[in-house]
Structure formats: C-alpha cells, structure tokens
Amino acid sequence: MTSSLGEQPGQDDVPGGFERPAFDQERAAAAIRELLLAAGEDPDREGLRDTPARVARAYEELFAGLYTDPDTVLDRTFDEAHEELVLVRDIPMYSQCEHHLLPFHGVAHIGYIPNEKGRVTGLSKLARLVDLYAKRPQVQERLTSQVADALVRKLEPRGVIVVVDAEHLCMGMRGVRKAGSTTTTSAVRGIFRSSASSRSEALSLIRGS
Numbered sequence: 001m002t003s004s005l006g007e008q009p010g011q012d013d014v015p016g017g018f019e020r021p022a023f024d025q026e027r028a029a030a031a032i033r034e035l036l037l038a039a040g041e042d043p044d045r046e047g048l049r050d051t052p053a054r055v056a057r058a059y060e061e062l063f064a065g066l067y068t069d070p071d072t073v074l075d076r077t078f079d080e081a082h083e084e085l086v087l088v089r090d091i092p093m094y095s096q097c098e099h100h101l102l103p104f105h106g107v108a109h110i111g112y113i114p115n116e117k118g119r120v121t122g123l124s125k126l127a128r129l130v131d132l133y134a135k136r137p138q139v140q141e142r143l144t145s146q147v148a149d150a151l152v153r154k155l156e157p158r159g160v161i162v163v164v165d166a167e168h169l170c171m172g173m174r175g176v177r178k179a180g181s182t183t184t185t186s187a188v189r190g191i192f193r194s195s196a197s198s199r200s201e202a203l204s205l206i207r208g209s
C-alpha cells in the first residue's frame with residue numbers, strides 16, 4: 001500500500017524478509033559451547049552443562065521479532081472519528097545492539113494524528129510494534145524509524161512522531177564505559193515534520209512539560 005505520506009516501502013530490510021527459517025536451537029547451542037571453549041571455560045562442568053541450550057532458548061526469545069512481520073500487528077484498525085493527537089509514553093523497550101549483541105534498553109514514546117477517517121489502532125498494538133522491532137539485532141536509529149514507518153504504512157495518519165530514550169550497555173559495561181549515558185533518537189513523519197509547532201507540542205507532551 002502506498003502511504004499518503006510517501007514514506008519508505010514496507011517489509012524488513014533483512015534479506016529474505018520473513019521467509020527465513022525458524023531459529024536454529026542446535027546451532028545456537030553449539031555456538032555458545034564454542035564461545036565458552038574460546039574463553040577457556042569447561043562447558044561440561046556442572047554449572048555450565050545446560051548453559052548452551054539455555055542461552056539458545058533465551059536468544060530465540062530475544063530475537064523473536066525476526067520471525068513475525070510487524071505490519072500484521074496493525075492489521076486491525078478502526079475508525080474512531082478522532083483527528084487529534086494519540087500519544088503513548090514510556091513504553092518499556094529492550095533490544096540488542098547489532099554491533100556487540102549487548103542490550104540497549106529504555107522507553108519509546110509514540111504519537112500520531114489519525115487521518116481524516118480517524119483511523120486508529122489499539123493502544124497495546126503500539127507497544128507490540130515496538131517489541132517486534134526491538135527483538136532483533138538492532139541499532140536505535142533504525143528501530144525508531146521502523147516503528148514510525150510501519151505506522152505510516154498501516155494507519156496512513158496525518159503525522160507520526162516516535163522518540164526512543166535508551167541506555168546502551170556496550171557503552172557502559174565495556175569499551176568507553178560511560179554507564180548511565182542515554183541516547184535519544186526521534187523519527188518524525190507527515191505534519192510533525194512540516195510543522196514546527198505541531199512537533200514541539202508533541203515533544204513537550206512526550207517530555208511531560
């Protein structure tokens with residue numbers, strides 16, 4: 001579907017889209033066993049014996065977003081004759097940076113102004129959308145844009161604003177070691193891009209001021 005805002009095409013940017021095979025538990029467990037061996041650990045000692053399979057199960061959950069088309073979350077919409085801002089703040093978000101496979105986590109804020117038909121989605125679907133894009137190897141900028149663009153595609157709203165505030169553990173527990181620093185990314189589409197006053201009104205509501 002071509003959106004009224006002329007934004008990016010649909011689907012994922014991972015080759016193969018959602019046709020990739022299911023998560024390979026055995027392969028992931030073998031890789032974790034190799035990692036433990038590479039670290040000089042004994043993967044057969046009692047405490048580590050179940051670890052490769054356990055980590056593989058954990059990663060299947062952490063990467064669950066790779067196996068579902070996020071657009072399906074927004075398949076059910078309804079017309080509510082509401083043409084003013086809808087804003088959900090402080091949606092908890094857990095993802096993993098694709099550079100180090102370490103977590104980045106924080107909150108996402110999503111606002112949109114429905115189109116002239118008042119097409120809206122269930123509020124929980126906004127949180128589900130964040131989850132599906134977060135549960136995969138990611139970068140924060142892409143996560144932010146993907147959420148905004150999915151809303152553009154499926155709701156054809158007058159405008160969308162997505163803001164993500166997150167802390168990256170790869171910057172805290174290793175490397176530059178700046179624990180507590182946070183990164184803010186935003187993606188604005190439609191009226192929030194063209195109108196500075198609409199954008200600043202939404203941003204002040206997001207910031208609770």
Ligand SMILES: Nc1nc2c(ncn2[C@@H]2O[C@H](COP(=O)(O)OP(=O)(O)OP(=O)(O)O)[C@@H](O)[C@H]2O)c(=O)[nH]1
Pocket residue numbers: 097098099138139140141168170171175176
């Ligand atoms: N733009 C962006 N950068 C990220 C994100 N997550 C992690 N990074 C950065 O990715 C970069 C990878 O840099 P490299 O120089 O290839 O890797 P590195 O040697 O481990 O870098 P350091 O983390 O500085 O030790 C680092 O600067 C990270 O802070 C993200 O979501 N967005």
Ligand SMILES: [Zn+2]
Pocket residue numbers: 097098099100101102168170171
């Ligand atoms: Zn990282």
